[in-house]
Amino acid sequence: MTATSLAHPVLADLAGRLPALRLLTEPSDLEHYGRDWTRRWMPAPLAVALPASVEEVQAIVCWANEHRIYVVPSGGRTGLSGGAVAANGELVLSLERMNRVLGFDAVDRTLTVQAGISLQAVHDAARAHGLIYPVDFAARGSCSIGGNIATNAGGIRVIRYGNTREWIAGLTVVAGNGERLDLNRGLIKNSSGYDLRQLMIGSEGTLGVVVEATLKLTEPPPASQVMLLALPDMAALMQVFALFRVKLNLQAFEFFTDVALKHVLAHGAQRAIDGEHSYYVVTEFDADEDAALAVFEHGAEQGWISDGVIAQSEAQAAALWRLREGITESLAPHRPYKNDISLRISALPVFLQEIQALLGREYPQAEVVWFGHIGDGNLHINVLKPEGLSDADFIAQCEHVTKLLADTLQRHGGSISAEHGIGLVKKAYLGSTRSEAEIALMRGVKQVFDPKGLLNPGKVF
Amino acid sequence: MTATSLAHPVLADLAGRLPALRLLTEPSDLEHYGRDWTRRWMPAPLAVALPASVEEVQAIVCWANEHRIYVVPSGGRTGLSGGAVAANGELVLSLERMNRVLGFDAVDRTLTVQAGISLQAVHDAARAHGLIYPVDFAARGSCSIGGNIATNAGGIRVIRYGNTREWIAGLTVVAGNGERLDLNRGLIKNSSGYDLRQLMIGSEGTLGVVVEATLKLTEPPPASQVMLLALPDMAALMQVFALFRVKLNLQAFEFFTDVALKHVLAHGAQRAIDGEHSYYVVTEFDADEDAALAVFEHGAEQGWISDGVIAQSEAQAAALWRLREGITESLAPHRPYKNDISLRISALPVFLQEIQALLGREYPQAEVVWFGHIGDGNLHINVLKPEGLSDADFIAQCEHVTKLLADTLQRHGGSISAEHGIGLVKKAYLGSTRSEAEIALMRGVKQVFDPKGLLNPGKVF
Known part of the structure; x- marks a missing residue:
């Protein structure tokens, strides 16, 4: 990548309008600010602007309108859908300095x-x-x-x-x-x-x-308990969720599979339950240890819960949470293809059966890691790149499967993006979640707010 | 008012497309469905359609687009901003039959x-x-x-x-x-x-x-308590709200003035606190009678609370609630001009001082009734029509004052409509709450969804 020259006439015009504006054009900066956590696109912005005030942002957007320069708004670039990628000569508008x-x-x-x-x-x-x-x-x-x-x-x-x-x-x-x-x-x-x-x-x-x-803002919740559960299968997971939701005042109910556990343990987390189990749940709820033990016993008697631990200190609670929260980082070296889907909770059981069969069939070699927020109907399905497969071939294979996944989601009324957004990664599948009429209206709304189509071009639709 | 004939060619076309559609054209129906609780406009719709299915609604809207007929969607018509008024030959599209x-x-x-x-x-x-x-x-x-x-x-x-x-x-x-x-x-x-x-x-x-x-839907809250408080002034009201919000888990915190009480008592509600007090609060909170009594005592010691009762039965709770909920109905015979404003709670004290002075100055003869949801920053200010003043003169006077009220609201960052909507009644004041740029974008959005401008014409902007 080569640096953009500040002598570039449109950049010179911007620098002239806003002499105090921090503008970066070094190749390392263009690379750093031009990509997000997806790492799929080659960053290639025109330059990076780091305004320090609303007035500077407004001046940049007005300048972009005059010169028809594309603008990519940029935050922490932790997105997983390519929503903050700048790969086509856009100006990256980073809010990094506006952090007070x-x-x-x-x-x-x-x-x-x-x-x-x-x-x-x-x-x-x-x-x-x-x-x-x-x-x-x-x-x-x-x-x-x-x-x-x-x-x-x-x-x-x-x-x-x-x-x-x-x-x-x-x-x-x-x-x-x-x-x-x-x-x-x-x-x-x-x-x-x-x-x-x-x-x-x-x-x-x-x-x-x-x-x-x-x-x-709101008041802190009462003191809470953190519990790790081991479960035999997905059906048990849904039962335990239903049980816990009614009996405890849940703050969180997060699940992951044995495969996810393997990766997070290899990445340095501490094992908290012995033995082999298919599914795990980290749950946090307003403290009532007696009620928690009673529902745990009931779940165990029903055969839905194989084992469990309850944190006895903040350090233990943090260690249990690390088993769930460390997953994304532990998978990163395997260049996972990420799905972030959601359904109505009531639609999950049948959907899960179908989709487990589909993924088993379509990814015979790849390791598939499931985790997510089962209480919101939100599943993260990460497919790890097999050794030896090229990035391009792997993504092509995943996109083929995502098409099938999107069709299944559509039949069950689900969404192709629960919380990551559509960005570039999910754009081809937007039609599985939104109708043509909705997408046409969205395009119309875009035209009203951004008549020249300059903001985050190519994202969403 | 005269009936529209079903032989009217566009109505005949609609009836032809949807033979099962219930279509009303009698003068009494046009009057009934053409107005809402505002009673300020003379209802004059073309006809009233009462579809029984989404398909019928869709067919009506398509028909309206072909013939460029204005359509007023219509629910219970309990609105207080004229949002459901049909006074200009529109088709009223009532959802009354779609109630399952x-x-x-x-x-x-x-x-x-x-x-x-x-x-x-x-x-x-x-x-x-x-x-x-x-x-x-x-x-x-x-x-x-x-x-x-x-x-x-x-x-x-x-x-x-x-x-x-x-x-x-x-x-x-x-x-x-x-x-x-x-x-x-x-x-x-x-x-x-x-x-x-x-x-x-x-x-x-x-x-x-x-x-x-x-x-x-959600789970019912725990058993609750209902309390009526009498307070000496508006400053005390804000103090008591701050105290109760921190100490009790509030479900509701509603205030009204002595003038409101007078009307609701005259309308058949039962007095629950003796003596003369300027302000009253009906509050409901998750039951903890000891905590409630402790905060009540504290408020009384500070001089913020003059008197209070706590309901000892569901019937008593309902009687206390009636003092607040019966206000609107008790004022109706006085043809009140209704303001429905909101501010950030932090902006209330200074705003209230200004506005009390303003209303006292501008409405020397009219009775002004205050009540509302102080915990949300939402105040209802009802101005009662003095005897002998014509409706038209009264509304003209009120609109003059509302302009001043809107200016004051704008300075304090408030809204001219908290929960009633803009409709026809608040349209002239929309610019006090929304900027020109926002209103231009709203018009653009309207154009996207309703390109021919047929839905609820003349409402909002």
Whole structure:
């Protein structure tokens, strides 16, 4: 990759308009900021802009409109659908420098932040005020809140707290047409025309650039218990979920398979249950150890639970959580092909039977790793690249199977993307989840917000 | 008013296409279906269609597109912003006959209903399965779920459960262009393109006709207590809210003034606290009588609470609730001009001072009745028509004041409509809550969904 020259006339114009703007054009920077965790596309942006204010973002978008330059909004680039990839001469608009807490309001219980702040920093800021921002997942240290909003990120506490959408009281956005929008401004009730804030959430940077957000906070939950369970099969998993959901006040109910466990143990996690079991669950619930033991006993008597441990300290709880949260990192060296699907919970049992047969048939050599958020109907199915197979051949094979998977999902009313977004990776399968009429309306909406089609081009549709 | 003839060529065409469609053209029907609770406009629809299926709704919207007939979607017509008024030769599309429960799923905890079902019937259906649909307000017996969705209705439990938006897992809509859209289909996590379901919620029938909805249900809360408090002033009200919010698990925290009490007592409610007090609160919280008494004592010691009672039976609880819920009905004979505003809770104290001065100055003769959902920042300010003033003069006077109110709201970041919607009544003030750029985008979105501008014409903007 070669560096873009700042003498490039359109970049010179941008630098002239915004003399204080940090603009990067070195090859290493273009590579770093041009890709995300998918690693499938060769990064090739024109340049990287790191604005420090909403006004700079607005000036960049206006400049892009004048020169018809494509713009890729960029947060922590932890996305798994290629939503932040810049591989075609786009300007990367990184929110990295806009990472501050702007304000906290104790009466409203809101935290106002710039979009580039990490989820972890949001958690810390909330905790400093005795409250929590309850959306949480493993990438918390690297991902940005702007990216979370762009994909309506879910994670491990959705069962209790819902997705990112539920926690956005206000959103400042620079729309694709260059207009600054201050959407909803922290109001709890506001029935005054279309809620464009909601439209922006989950739109993957194709309608506007999220620059600031007012986040709702809430009181910390009561002290909680963390439990690891070993289960014999998928049917037992659904039974145990139904049992635990009714009897305990669940915060999280996450499952993974023996294959996932093998990888996470090889990556340094500590085994917590001996023996061979097909499925595992890490669950967290408001503390009531007696109730927990009673439901555990009941599940064991029914043959649904083979073994289990309950954490006796915060360190043990963290060790149990690591078995689930370390999976993604432990799989990374195997260049997994990732599926992130969801269904209504009621549709899971029949779907799972069909899909296990399908994957067994279609991936005879590849290792398939299942894990996810069973309580939200969200499954992550990771296919590991067999040794010796080229990246290109592996992806071609996976895309063939994903087509079959998408057809099955469509029959069962599921979604091809639960929380990763569509980006580039899932674009070919959008039609399995959304109808032609819906996609046509989405294109129409895109045209309204971004008439020249400059924001995150080629993503979603 | 004269009846429309079914021989009218476009109606004859509709009747020909849908021989089973119930079509009303009698003057009494046109009047009944052409107006809502605002009673400000003279109803004058072309006709009233009462479809019995999604297919009939779709055929009506397609017919309207061919003949360029305006269509007003119509639910329980309990709206207070004129969102369901048909005063200009529109076809009223009433969902009244589409009022059935279509399905319940115990695993997903969802209830799928037709849009014309009443909120009360939804409550009953949920309760029959041991669950609740927690959105609630006084019009429950008359309003329809479709109308609730069209205005993102709030009500008395928002403080615990949020607005209607939080409870919509799926939405079937016939868009203005005649397309049937099955939006989100009950999924908990679905990050696959723009969430058009969210856009539809609160769009007041201007983008599409809600025909079916899949509602999330939840477990009933623990047994609760209902308390009535008497308070000396607005400052005390804010203090008591802050205290109760921290110390009790609130389900509702509703306030009203002595003037509201006078009307509701005159309308048949039973006095529960003696003496003269400026403000009253009805609050409901998860039962912990000791904690409740402790916070009550603390509030009384601080001088924030003058008196209070706690319900000792369900009948007493209902009697206390009637003091709050009966207000709207008790005011109706006085032809009130209704404001439905919201602010961030933190903005309330200063705003309230300003607005009390403003209203005292601008309405020297009219009685002003305050009540609402202080915990959501939502205030209802009802101005009663003085005897002898004509309707037209009264409304002109109120609109002058509403302009001043809107300006004050704008300075404090509030909204001109918290839960009633914009409709016809608030249209002139939309610009106080939404920017020109936002309104331009809203018009663009409207154009995408309803290219000929036929759905609920003249409403919102």
